[in-house]
Amino acid sequence: MSVTIDIAGLPSERITFAPSPLAELCMALHALSQPGHHPRLASWTTATSASLDPCLADRLLEAEFLWRSSFSDIFMPFAGIPGGSGRPAPTLAGELDVLDRLDDERFVGAALEHCRPALYNEGGGASPLKDPAARARALEAAAARGPRRLDFSVRLLDEPAAVRVWLRRLLEDCDEAFFAETWKRLEPGQSADARHKSELLRRKGLPAALKDVSAALSVDEGLTTVTADKMVHGATTATDPRIGSGLVFVPTDFGRPHLMVLHAPDWRPVVHYPLGTPAPAPGPGSVELLQRRMEALAHPMRMMLCRSLARAPYTTSELANVHGITAPEVSRHLAVLKRAGLMHTRRQGRYAQHELDLAAVARIGTDFIEGILR
Template sequence: MVVTLDVEGARASHFVAGTSPLAELMACLHTLAEPEHHPESREWLARVRDGLPGTLVQALNYHAPLWARYRCRLFYPVQPPLDRSLPAELDALRRLDPRTFAQLAAYAIRGMTFAGAGEIAGGAAQRSFIRASERHSFSRGELARALVDDPERFRDGLVETVERCAAAFFDAEWRRIGPGLKDTAAKVGAQLRREPPSTVLTSVTPTATGTERPARVHYDKLQSGVGKVSDRGCFLIPTLHGWPHLILKLDETDLPLVVHFIAGDWEQRPGVPQSLIRDRLAAIAEPGRFEMCRHLLGEPITTSELAKRMGVSEPQVSRHLKRLRQVGLVTSRREGRMIYHRLHPQLVLSLGSDVLTAIMR
């Protein structure tokens, strides 16, 4: 499935690049709620968890549907400017009109956009929303009831939980990472002044592809949708803790579109295409090649020596080596009349993280 940004007629003025501490806090909360998605954050998670009061842990578990899977649009800026402080962003959240607040919260609780989300204050729409949320999980049903029973109390509880997170760990974390994210946003802003929007939107992640006619940028995601930039504008917000998730918010509102992109990806950290990941897995899954990899790991080795060790013909070994070279897992170098082959251990080691990254994007 594909999410598409329609940039036909879009100009640099339709985009705003900047930071959002509230969005970065949500990325942190997602990592806390889904630690198995983020093995690279084990040390950070351990430090943060050790310092969380039990009552805050309970509050985070209660609100987790707002950030565990479907990232709630409430945690992204609703209007320019960006680069505001967390207290300023929370003040904007407090002042957001009740209907929009309820609609965006309802989308997150259900984990999807749906018709009638802005009319859940009573009647059949309310009952349908609660039943659908309960079918998803008990915790989502509980949160749905709280939202429809007293939206303002729900909002107050959410803001209070965020403020407690800021005091417990995020204020210190933002002081550490905020300057770097601002530098990344500034680079993207400068790029927008020099290059076409489609080029910029494609450059922020290796999973994006662009077309010129019509001018569109396509992102490989687990849902489908289209957002027109010239109609709503677009925020480009870098994240550090959001890795490896590129988040696109095209919720059915008149709010600006959001691209929450990974700061490292913008700096062109090499990405591995899904097709190459599948080819590498298939290459080493064949029993003969898997056994060959064990011999190739320890030291450079010739074709004839491999054939002798494995008890097969040299042409068979050559065919296996050719396949492993095609997917980049084996390198070969000539020394005089001899050619030595060796496994690329780092690529094999990274296969697991590459698979996980490709699945989670």
């Protein structure tokens, strides 16, 4: 399983490394919403959450799905502007201006990508802004994730311009509340890393630069395809004339262990790679429990289910749709994971939602948890 990026004929000067304040704000919001993914950030997430104005915290919950379970492409708008520079702006205000330039189709499609798996899996799909059936499917998927997500999705489809204004103001308020000071601290290190990798690319070539980015990245001998070792299938190109050629690597301090590859159709590819070192391995559990858990994870489909459940709660029917198997098959796999103490289930209205227990999974080892969260 992997995501591949076609770079055949791409000039080396079109491969760039650059920090993105808007992408890092996305990862900061993700860390606040999923602190279990980022134990080494516990001090920052605890202090920042405690200092948030209650009104701002409530507003963040309204749009939380944009960064909680997946990372919406709207946080990398520079990749979605046809004929644009294809590079992040140096300031958050500049990147928000670029976000304003995205047309409504791209903005809504990216914001609702969690409701539209065809966007990545099948190379597109009808627009929920224009197609009633696509709208109904998007809202049904949103309803399965809870009333907040449904309410936001309805607002977005009914009044995209108003929601865009609301979202920009929300991100500006986050910048004022906590991110400006955080970015001031992080930006010099990210810029230095980008310069270092750019020089490595110039002096030693792409294979050496990719090795320095992540062990999960590689390039073939002919320098035609970059491969990201991830538990998903995907393919994109860095030489599409409709959007513009280019491949951008964006560092993140908040992102570990996530290695994200933007590979949506008609967007430039972006690799969002983590800086820093992994957290130390946790202590061992009982032998009997460890054996039960390893046996549960030996099945490849249960590994794939773990990848989904590590990111967000899912219903049985959602997992069946995502992984192309029947609901009874999903239920049997979930029962094995539950007996091994690796997941839990809770009710959300008329839906039963399943989620991986990251604390339990972390006890198996950092290699496993980094693999499923990559």
